[in-house]
Amino acid sequence: MSKVRRLVLDVLKPHQPTMLTLADKLGDIEGIKGVDIALFEIDNKVENIKITLEGDDIDYQEVQEVIQDSGGSIHSIDKVSTGKELIEEAETPQDAGTRWMR
């Protein structure tokens, strides 16, 4: 079975615990080498964040448990990379037409 090497998640979480605490807990999970959390939106109760995880063997269940334990909910899995090595998204002619949207 392929190992998950990169995971990008759209998460909604309360302000507490902070992104720092969440990043710290995610970084402690076995198989994760790096964590990146970016803030997208914020209001007085919750914040919408993008979590990027990279590692040798990411356990999605464990990631989900840590996020849920911190009061967060995973809205969507925006990107997954598996296999023996990390590769980037391939450019196609169709992407040129939609480049203006980015």
Added chain:
Amino acid sequence: MTPAKVKSANAWLHEKFDLLSHYHEVAEVGEIMRRYFVINAFDGVLTTLGVLAGGYIAGVDRARAVISVIVTTAIGIGVAGFYGSYLVEKAERGRARHELEEYTFSSLEDTSIASASTYATIVIAIVDGLSPVIAAAVAMIPFFFTSVISVHAAYFASGVVALVELFLLGIFLGRMSRDRLIVSGAKLVAAGLVALGLSLLLGREVR
């Protein structure tokens, strides 16, 4: 106890301390705890001053009688403080959690947020309950030395101790608000003197 067991117990304590620190941060307990500590310690000291004034005017000259009244009064305030703040904090934090669940569209029941709420409720209730008891206990210390000093002197000494406690509480408040410490302390001492003065005045009228 073997070195391995000591190391294991040490690691366990570190883990629990880290967990409680995490709950402390998540539940934002610090500010509320400081507030309740000051309010209730202030209540405890002023109540003690009232009891001292009443006992002095009534001519209570047995140290044990004064100690009994102060202890029972302090316990009453402490129990009321503990249960009152436990019920209020539980209700408030439950309401806040339900509100947050509506925003996140998920249950927060088995999360660290719920555990942090429980931790906060218990800690705040304990602080609310203990602070007036400790404040009153400190103020009545001179009455334990009536074998050395007279009961009359113990009344005055207790009054002075209570006013010193108020001054220290005022300094604590002053540090929190970054205000002038002496002025902060003096404000609470003034409140204590007003309470004492009114108690003595009205007590004399009733007598």
